[in-house]
Amino acid sequence: MLDDRAFETGIRRIGAEQEMFLVNEAWRPLGAALDILEELEGPFTTELALYNLEANLEPRELEGRCFRDMEVRLNELVDHAREAANRRGAEIALTGILPTLSKSDVTLENITPRTRYHALNEAFAKARGGEPYKLRIQGSDELYTEHESVMLESCNTSFQVHLQVEPDEFATLYNIAQLVTAPVMAAAVNSPILFGKLLWDETRIALFQQSIDTRRGSVHVRDLSPRVRFGEEWVSNGLIDLLQEDVTRFRVLLTREVTEDPIALLDSGQMSTLQALTLHNGTVYRWNRPCWGVKDGVAHVRIECRVLPSGPTIVDEVANAAFWIGFVLGGVEEYGDIRSRIDFADAKSNFLAAARNGLKAGFRWLDGRSRSAPHLIIEEALPIAQAGLADAGVDPGDIERYLGIIRDRVKSETTGARWIVRSLRGMQGQGSKSERLAAITAGTVRRQMEGSPCHTWDDADIDESGGWKLTYERVEQLMTTTLFTVHEEELVDMVAFMMSRNRIRHVLVEDDAHKLVGIVSYRSVLRLMAEGFEGSVDTAPPVHEIMERDPLTVAPETPTLKAIDLMRENRVSCLPVVSDDRLVGIVTETDFMPLAYDLLEERLGS
Structure with a gap:
């Protein structure tokens, strides 16, 4: 098809995919996608999780007021989805990662019941040999956890932008797209929180790569590429470089019945949709992904930018899209062939720096220049993007509107x-x-x-939270996750020291696999002292002699009222919180004190 110049030329189109979260009255994820889709007409579809929706924007030519038209259409689609969601007691949220998501939400109970999604989960599990997914992200906080399914991927929602290109210009445009992704993302970051932890400014980047990583752990050093990737080198020979690399590097994950013979179709003068290759391409997640399609018997090629997050608003999203498209097109004219002007490793480092630090990132730019993100965007990127959009025939008012939003956002440092x-x-x-x-x-x-x-x-x-009633529904919403634990062979004086220093009344006891085996209470230590123990290391018994074995526990998703009932019925002042046999938190009487204060104020005030 490339040799025969079967792909469309002479026209530039843009498109987008809008992903969104569904939330309930407590602003937590709500798995109502299928019910809401029953009420929707138009380009809406499911996503991996039942608390996600996607709307596919119709392609439009890059000219005139195309971005204003895109904004209007996106508002229509989101408003339509919001009206349907409201009728089901739900709301629409546009955000890269929903702040209120918890680990108990990303289970297979919330996977959309479609064959493709279950097949994808099974394929990834098989590729990993049954090993759990390991998620480790270091930011202001640190997140280190394991997960058993592909559902971690559902924590991400994005605003994916498509730019139609010609095959002969693909290599140059794609390389520029790779280069400019870092400064564009630095201005667009919108995902700093995952499971209550402050991590990267665009945590989606680390989360997505780790959430569907098919590589297994090994004691040997072997270079295995992640399926979510920025890339390893500049493109030299066009689209075919990327396709051949992805076919040879990555095993087939999903299969389907192929209903066409592509060679026979081409020989007869018809276009093939390349069903098998398209399916495989959909399981290799380049941040700038090559795509193709056939419409009305005409094939085309496009670049899909997958780094931009959903939100904060539709006008912000359209501004991000205009910035990326303009910078790519203008960058070709301004920079030309960049392969000898910057190492690919530097472009990749810039990408990661932008994801981690947003506008605080520093970049190693063309010809060895070092630039801060704000200076690069204001002084170089925006003028180039403006020229690129103007050359494409975009309305000057639209250019100023959307690039002006980027300029003001960067100057105010408010992503x-x-x-x-x-x-x-x-x-x-x-x-x-x-x-x-x-x-x-x-x-x-x-x-x-x-x-x-x-x-x-x-x-x-x-x-704006709506009050304490909506935010104390489940144990995980109030439990303490900063835990002080001991091993059962440690001495009791260590427990007493922990309690005194950290002003806590319970110390949990774990084994070597971090499984809960017991609990030591303040009362247990007092009883020991009443029996004559004076705190001497020489006379201190090991923890296992005074700990309570097999304590009563709850799961993170346990309703708060049920936890209170358990504490009352069993006359205990705390409940360890366990998930998959692993200790994840503790809820104590102290954790209910803020709720008691609010309740007293509410009752006495009325």
Whole structure:
């Protein structure tokens, strides 16, 4: 098809895919996608999880007021989805990672019941040889956890932008797209929180790669490429370079019945949709992914930018799209062939720096120059993007509107990620963590509906959470996850020291595999002292002699009221929280004190 010049030329089109979260009245994920889709007409479809939806925007030519038209159409689609969601007691949230997501949400109970999604989960599990997915991301906080299914991928939602290109220009445009991804993403970051942890400014990048990584652990050093990838080198020979690499590097994960003979179709003068290759390409997740399609018997090639997050608002998303498209097209004219001007490793490092640090990132740019993200964007990237859009015939008013949003966002240093972090820090000491995360989500949705770009937003307020009733529904919303534990062979004086230093009344006992085997309470230590123990190392018994074995436990998703009933019925002051036989937290009487304060204020105030 490439040799025969079977792909469309002489026209430039753009398109997009809008992913979104469904949330309930507590601003937590709601698995209602199938019910909502029954009420929707138009280009809506399912995603991996029941709390996600996707809308596919119709392609449009890159000219005139195409970006304004894109914004109008996206608003129509999201409003349509929101109306259907509201009728089901749900709301739409546009955000890279939903702040209120918890690990108990990303289970197979929430997978969309479609053959493709179950097949994908089984294929990834088989490729990993049954090993759990290991997720480790270091930011302001550290997240280190394991998971048994592909459902971690459902934590991500994005705004994927498509740019139609010609095969003869593919290599140059694709390399420029790779280069400019870092500064564009630095201005667009919107995903700083995962499972309550502050991580990267665009945590989606690390999460997506690790959530569907098919590589197994090995004691030997072997270079295995992740299926989610930025790439390893500049493209030299066009689209065929990437396709051949992906076919030879990655095993087939999914199969389907192929209903066409592509060679026979081409010989007869018809176009093939390349069904098998398209299916394989859909399981290799390049951040800038080559794509192709056939419409009305005409084939085309496009580049899909997958790095941009959903949100903070539709106008922000369209601004991000205009910035990326303009910078790619303008970059070709400004930079030309960049392969000798910057090492690919530097472009890849820039990409990771932008994901980690957003506008605080520093880049090693063309010809060895070092540039900070804000200076590069304001002084170089935006003028080049403006020229690229102008040369494509985009309306000058649209260019100023959308690139002006990027300029003002960068100058104010207020990306979606920075707004979230700033709002959280402003609420420090107010309410519980779950209330603060709910306030962030509620505040995001309310400001999205107002439609102003995120750099104009005021900070979220704790009152936006909807109150304590909605944020204390499950144990995981109030449990303590910073745990102090001991091994059963350690001495009791270590327990007493932990309790005194950290002002806690319970110390959990784990074995070598981090499984809960017992608990030592403050009362147990007092009883030991009453029996004559004076704290001497020489006379201190091991923990296993005084600990309570096999303590009563609950799961993270246990309703709070049930946990309270268990504590009352069994006359215990704490409940260890266990998931998959692993200790993940503890809930104590102290954790209910903020709730008691709020309840007293509410009752006495009324």
